[in-house]
Amino acid sequence: xxxxxxxxxxxxxxxxxxxxxxxxxxxxxxxxxxxxxxxxxxxxxxxxxxxxxxxxxxxxxxxxxxxxxxxxxxxxxxxxxxxxxxxxxxxxxxxxxxxxxxxxxxxxxxxxxxxxxxxxxxxxxxxxxxxxxxxxxxxxxxxxxxxxxxxxxxxxxxxxxxxxxxxxxxxxxxxxxxxxxxxxxxxxxxxxxxxxxxxxxxxxxxxxxxxxxxxxxxxxxxxxxxxxxxxxxxxxxxxxxxxxxxxxxxxxxxxxxxxxxxxxxxxxxxxxxxxxxxxxxxxxxxxxxxxxxxxxxxxxxxxxxxxxxxxxxxxxxxxxxxx
Amino acid sequence: xxxxxxxxxxxxxxxxxxxxxxxxxxxxxxxxxxxxxxxxxxxxxxxxxxxxxxxxxxxxxxxxxxxxxxxxxxxxxxxxxxxxxxxxxxxxxxxxxxxxxxxxxxxxxxxxxxxxxxxxxxxxxxxxxxxxxxxxxxxxxxxxxxxxxxxxxxxxxxxxxxxxxxxxxxxxxxxxxxxxxxxxxxxxxxxxxxxxxxxxxxxxxxxxxxxxxxxxxxxxxxxxxxxxxxxxxxxxxxxxxxxxxxxxxxxxxxxxxxxxxxxxxxxxxxxxxxxxxxxxxxxxxxxxxxxxxxxxxxxxxxxxxxxxxxxxxxxxxxxxxxx
Numbered sequence: 001x002x003x004x005x006x007x008x009x010x011x012x013x014x015x016x017x018x019x020x021x022x023x024x025x026x027x028x029x030x031x032x033x034x035x036x037x038x039x040x041x042x043x044x045x046x047x048x049x050x051x052x053x054x055x056x057x058x059x060x061x062x063x064x065x066x067x068x069x070x071x072x073x074x075x076x077x078x079x080x081x082x083x084x085x086x087x088x089x090x091x092x093x094x095x096x097x098x099x100x101x102x103x104x105x106x107x108x109x110x111x112x113x114x115x116x117x118x119x120x121x122x123x124x125x126x127x128x129x130x131x132x133x134x135x136x137x138x139x140x141x142x143x144x145x146x147x148x149x150x151x152x153x154x155x156x157x158x159x160x161x162x163x164x165x166x167x168x169x170x171x172x173x174x175x176x177x178x179x180x181x182x183x184x185x186x187x188x189x190x191x192x193x194x195x196x197x198x199x200x201x202x203x204x205x206x207x208x209x210x211x212x213x214x215x216x217x218x219x220x221x222x223x224x225x226x227x228x229x230x231x232x233x234x235x236x237x238x239x240x241x242x243x244x245x246x247x248x249x250x251x252x253x254x255x256x257x258x259x260x261x262x263x264x265x266x267x268x269x270x271x272x273x274x275x276x277x278x279x280x281x282x283x284x285x286x287x288x289x290x291x292x293x294x295x296x297x298x299x300x301x302x303x304x305x306x307x308x309x310x311x312x313x314x315x316x317x318x319x320x321x322x323x
Numbered sequence: 324x325x326x327x328x329x330x331x332x333x334x335x336x337x338x339x340x341x342x343x344x345x346x347x348x349x350x351x352x353x354x355x356x357x358x359x360x361x362x363x364x365x366x367x368x369x370x371x372x373x374x375x376x377x378x379x380x381x382x383x384x385x386x387x388x389x390x391x392x393x394x395x396x397x398x399x400x401x402x403x404x405x406x407x408x409x410x411x412x413x414x415x416x417x418x419x420x421x422x423x424x425x426x427x428x429x430x431x432x433x434x435x436x437x438x439x440x441x442x443x444x445x446x447x448x449x450x451x452x453x454x455x456x457x458x459x460x461x462x463x464x465x466x467x468x469x470x471x472x473x474x475x476x477x478x479x480x481x482x483x484x485x486x487x488x489x490x491x492x493x494x495x496x497x498x499x500x501x502x503x504x505x506x507x508x509x510x511x512x513x514x515x516x517x518x519x520x521x522x523x524x525x526x527x528x529x530x531x532x533x534x535x536x537x538x539x540x541x542x543x544x545x546x547x548x549x550x551x552x553x554x555x556x557x558x559x560x561x562x563x564x565x566x567x568x569x570x571x572x573x574x575x576x577x578x579x580x581x582x583x584x585x586x587x588x589x590x591x592x593x594x595x596x597x598x599x600x601x602x603x604x605x606x607x608x609x610x611x612x613x614x615x616x617x618x619x620x621x622x623x624x625x626x627x628x629x630x631x632x633x634x635x636x637x638x639x640x641x642x643x644x645x646x
Contacts, residue, residue, distance in 0.1 A: 031470045083436060086409075087429035105428060106410035110469045112432075113406060116439060117462035124455045132447045139440035146433045147354045 007310050010053045013063070017049055021071055024118070035099055035111040039078045043094045043224075047207070048073045048178040050314065055182030055196050057307035065185040069131060072122040073178050076135075079115035080142065080174075082108050087150060088233050095224030131181045138173045145169020153234035156244060156259045163238050164205070171211075172204030179203075195298045199311065202295035207318050209288040212237035214322065216275050222322060228272040232263065238287065239280035246278045254278075292319045330633050333376045336386070340372055344394055347441070358422055358434040362401045366417045366547075370530070371396045371501040373637065378505030378519050380630035388508040392454060395445040396501050399458075402438035403465065403497075405431050410473060411556050418547030454504045461496045468492020476557035479567060479582045486561050487528070494534075495527030502526075518621045522634065525618035530641050532611035535560035537645065539598050545645060551595040555586065561610070562603035569601045577601075615642045 025036035049070035056066040084090075085098035086105050092098065100108040123132050145166050152158050152166070179200030183193040214222075215230045216239055230237050236258065244255050257263065257271040275281065292315045302308050348359035372393035379389040407413075408421035409428050415421065423431040446455050468489050475481050475489070502523030506516040537545075538553050539562055553560050559581065567578050580586065580594040598604065615638045625631050 029467055029470075031474060032466065083432050086432050089429075106412075106473050107470065109406050109409050109432060109435075110466050110473065112436075113439070114463065114466035114470070116436070117459055117466055120443065120459040120462060121456075124452060124459050127452065129447060129450065133444075136440055136443035136447050139443060140437065143355065143433050143437035143440055144352055147352075147430065147437070150429050150433065151354060 007050065007054070007313065009057060009306050009310050010050060013053050014046060014050060017053075017067055017070060018046070020067060021074065024071060024075075029114070031103075031107060032111060032114045035082075035103060035107060036078075036115060038102075039082060039099065039111070039115075042096050044074075044078075046074065048077055048175060051175060051178040051200060052182035054307045054310050054314070055179045055188075056186040057310075058196075058303050058305055059183065059186035059188045059192070062186060065126065065128075066182060068122050068126050069128075069181045069185055070178070072119045072126075072135070073174065073181065075115050075119040075122070076139070077174060079112040079119070080146075082112035082115065084146070087146065088235075090225070090229070090233075092225045126185070128185060131184055134177055134180065138177050141169045141173055145173075149235060152236065154259055154261055155236065156255045158236055158241070160238065160241055163236070163241060167205060167208040167212075168201075171208035172201050175204030175207060176200035192302060195301055198298060199295045202291045203315055203318060206288040206291035206295065206315075209238060209284055209291065210318060210321060213239060213281055213284050213288070216240075216272055217281055218322065228268045231258065231268050231271045231275075234258075234261065238284045239275050239278075241280075242283050243275045243278035243280035246280070250274045250277060289319055292316070330373065330377070330636065332380060332629055332633050333373060336376050337369060337373060340376075340390055340393060341369070343390060344397065347394060347398075352437070354426075354430060355434060355437045358405075358426060358430060359401075359438060361425075362405060362422065362434070362438075365419050367397075367401075369397065371400055371498060374498060374501040374523060374526075375505035377630045377633050377637070378502045378511075379509040380633075381519075381626050381628055382506065382509035382511045382515070385509060388449065388451075389505060391445050391449050392451075392504045392508055393501070395442045395449075395458070396497065396504070398438050398442040398445070399462070400497060402435040402442070403469075405435035405438065407469070410469065411558075413548070413552070413556075415548045449508070451508060454507055457500055457503065461500050464492045464496055468496075472558060475559065477582055477584055478559065479578050481559055481564070483561065483564055486559070486564060490528060490531040490535075491524075494531035495524050498527035498530065499523035515625060518624055521621060522618045525614045526638055526641060529611045529614035529618065529638075532561060532607055532614070533641060533644060536562060536604055536607050536611070539563075539595055540604055541645065551591045554581065554591050554594045554598075557581075557584065561607045562598050562601075564603075565606050566598045566601035566603035569603070573597045573600060612642055615639070 021040060022037065025040055026033050052070040052073065053066055056062070081093065082099050085093060085100045086108050090098050091101045099111055123135055145168065148166050149170065152162055176197050177200070180193050180197035183196045188196070212230065215237070216228060218227060220226055226232070240258060244251055244258065254271060254274045257267050260267065295315050296312055299308055299311055344363060345360060348363055349356050375393040375396065376389055379385070404416065405422050408416060408423045409431050413421050414424045422434055446458055449455070468491070471489050472493065475485055499520050500523070503516050503520035506519045511519070535553065538560070539551060541550060543549055549555070563581060567574055567581065577594055577597040580590050583590065618638050619635055622631055622634055
């Protein structure tokens with residue numbers, strides 16, 4: 001179920017895009033078409049394509065161009081999932097075994113590279129150097145974020161600044177690009193493209209913050225992976241930073257637990273409980289909501305079309321989602 | 324020691340390129356500049372940049388353009404090394420620990436992705452859509468080659484055709500692109516660019532064939548990795564295919580050994596001995612030399628400049644190299 005199909009404005013286009021994505025990845029290539037389609041069918045909310053299409057709807061909606069850029073961004077996103085699961089050594093994603101778990105690290109590495117190369121083909125075919133250049137720069141920054149996450153895992157001394165450095169690169173930049181690129185290929189002005197980039201950036205930050213909250217607050221069924229997987233993997237998120245810096249002995253115990261590698265399942269559960277009992281989750285949610293508000297702040301300066309209201313809806317959905 | 328520095332024609336430019344590559348990868352990025360420079364300093368013969376520069380010397384030598392494309396291709400090559408070592412689970416490359424062995428799979432994955440993204444930045448900056456498009460297509464095919472290698476590992480039933488399918492993608496395409504792209508950005512005609520592509524393709528095939536021979540015929544000191552690492556990893560190369568299909572009981576025993584996963588070191592050594600005693604190595608070397616000859620066949624149709632003679636020298640070097 002794609003929550004964005006509720007957005008009537010683009011629901012038919014998103015369906016069409018889904019078919020095109022499948023056809024694009026189905027092109028016969030032993031193993032790679034299988035793993036590509038597996039990743040695609042593993043779900044995903046197509047958040048990024050939805051943003052690109054909505055941005056396009058604000059201006060001159062050139063379906064061909066928008067589909068190309070939306071597909072390229074979604075395929076890059078899929079590639080990062082394939083590679084992230086190697087980095088994080090994750091067995092499950094959205095309730096299904098990860099590529100790395102099912103086919104091994106080697107196949108997961110090559111599938112990611114293959115998707116990146118296929119995305120490059122799409123990008124080059126667009127003949128839009130501006131989008132291509134932003135995409136390359138974004139990819140470089142995404143890698144910097146990922147390496148920072150590796151470097152700072154289990155590091156309980158990290159600051160809120162470190163957290164935002166990471167989630168900006170891990171999530172916000174690509175969502176930001178989805179919005180901006182949709183605007184650029186649709187004839188938006190520089191200022192309009194900038195407003196959409198800013199919208200995507202704030203929304204992307206909020207999106208990851210909510211993700212990090214749900215990892216601690218959700219249930220295994222809704223998440224499609226065990227609760228507290230960040231705790232298990234040593235990824236220090238905002239609710240943890242807040243909880244560790246809170247008053248009382250709980251904070252001290254939490255620091256001890258989060259710094260420990262190879263935690264037992266009991267210790268993971270204890271850490272999750274300690275965070276839940278702190279004000280880490282509620283303060284994080286408040287912060288996420290501030291980002292949502294900031295995202296929408298400048299929307300009134302964009303053309304007054306139905307897509308503008310839909311962008312606000314998207315923001316609300318992200319703030320309130322439970323999985 | 325770079326054997327190509329013997330080529331006076333480009334030795335100074337190759338040195339300059341080496342400095343530029345180092346500056347390019349040194350750009351401050353925690354861990355990533357360290358791993359990037361580590362990969363760079365691990366050696367490598369800069370075969371691909373040498374081809375690009377030589378191709379340029381045949382026509383209008385635009386240093387800036389040629390350096391950009393040569394660096395992009397070498398950085399992509401380095402990215403594939405970082406990722407291949409994860410796929411092959413290799414501990415050593417050129418006598419030094421691999422990235423994956425020293426920093427772990429996660430860092431090796433991200434370093435490869437980072438290098439790919441940095442290469443994309445270079446490619447986009449060139450404003451040459453033709454080169455960009457060939458590069459994307461080449462990257463897609465390289466992944467197909469890699470996945471084929473994973474799929475057919477330990478598969479003793481594979482044919483000479485399978486072997487050539489793999490080495491074309493694994494090695495020949497990128498060398499071919501090095502030559503062709505050097506020609507394209509230097510104002511060569513379509514036909515001249517085609518001849519250089521063909522040259523690079525045949526040479527690339529020969530290069531990999533010689534590599535595969537040396538893996539069985541060399542010494543650990545010269546290779547910088549244990550002898551027979553292909554045997555150990557289940558990569559079936561041409562000398563093995565020839566030896567397995569030879570007469571006598573040795574061939575049968577070899578089939579048994581090559582199909583076996585988790586071979587002991589004694590079994591690896593026995594397999595290497597069986598191949599050495601067959602005519603697999605000599606016939607493979609003959610075949611490689613035929614590719615070298617084919618590579619040089621059409622060179623007389625290119626402009627009669629010193630670089631043309633140097634291309635022949637490169638071919639001879641590849642045919643005769645011992646490491």
